Amino acid sequence: MPENTIVGEYGDWFDTVTFDGKLLDPAPSQALHNHSPDGFAWGYQGSGPAQLALAILLAAGVSPGATTSLYIQFMNEHLCKLHHVDFEFKLDVVQWADDKLFPTPKVTVVLNCDWSIVDERIVEVLDICEDENGNDVLTFKCPQCGFQHQSLRG
Numbered sequence: 001m002p003e004n005t006i007v008g009e010y011g012d013w014f015d016t017v018t019f020d021g022k023l024l025d026p027a028p029s030q031a032l033h034n035h036s037p038d039g040f041a042w043g044y045q046g047s048g049p050a051q052l053a054l055a056i057l058l059a060a061g062v063s064p065g066a067t068t069s070l071y072i073q074f075m076n077e078h079l080c081k082l083h084h085v086d087f088e089f090k091l092d093v094v095q096w097a098d099d100k101l102f103p104t105p106k107v108t109v110v111l112n113c114d115w116s117i118v119d120e121r122i123v124e125v126l127d128i129c130e131d132e133n134g135n136d137v138l139t140f141k142c143p144q145c146g147f148q149h150q151s152l153r154g
Contacts, residue, residue, distance in 0.1 A: 003090040004060055008042060008052075010085050015040050017052060019059040029054035032064055033071075042082045049079040060093035070100055 008017045017024045017040050026039045029051055040055065041048025053075035057067040078091065127139040141147070 003092050005088065005090050006056060007088045008040070008082070008086060015042070015048070017055070019056060022059075024052075024055045024059060026051055026055055028058055032058065032067065042079045042087070043084045045076065045080050049075045052079055056093060057097065060097070062094060062097045066097055066101060070097055073100060 004020050006017065006019055008015060024040070026036070030037070032054055034051075035054070036047040036051040039048065040052040042052060043049070050071065053071040054067060057071055057074060058064070062070070074096070078089070126141060129137050129139075131137050
């Protein structure tokens with residue numbers, strides 16, 4: 001998915017934000033949860049940044065249910081640390097949401113790639129399938145040799 005461009009212009013009272021060049025309207029996010037009747041803000045943990053987080057997630061096409069689950073985390077990761085000045089950042093918002101909702105599982109495996117080194121590490125699982133006996137088979141990229149391996153979960 002492409003990165004989204006989020007631009008904020010800090011004003012005297014009302015701050016404006018565009019999402020991929022379109023002005024964000026707080027009304028759709030306020031219909032979901034009205035944190036800030038005055039609109040958007042950033043640079044602190046509060047109602048304005050919470051409203052902006054809701055609006056950004058909804059504008060990206062994240063479902064209202066997922067938006068409700070994720071907007072506080074989005075606010076804390078991306079909006080609270082901004083200063084009270086104009087900003088621009090790029091982020092694939094849908095991918096960010098997917099990564100938070102469906103994190104890649106990690107497991108600990110014992111590696112023995114060159115038949116002499118045995119090492120226990122946490123690796124990122126690339127795939128999980130079931131073998132003919134009903135056992136979970138994990139496919140992972142080995143950090144030791146770089147090749148993909150399979151292992152029974154257990």
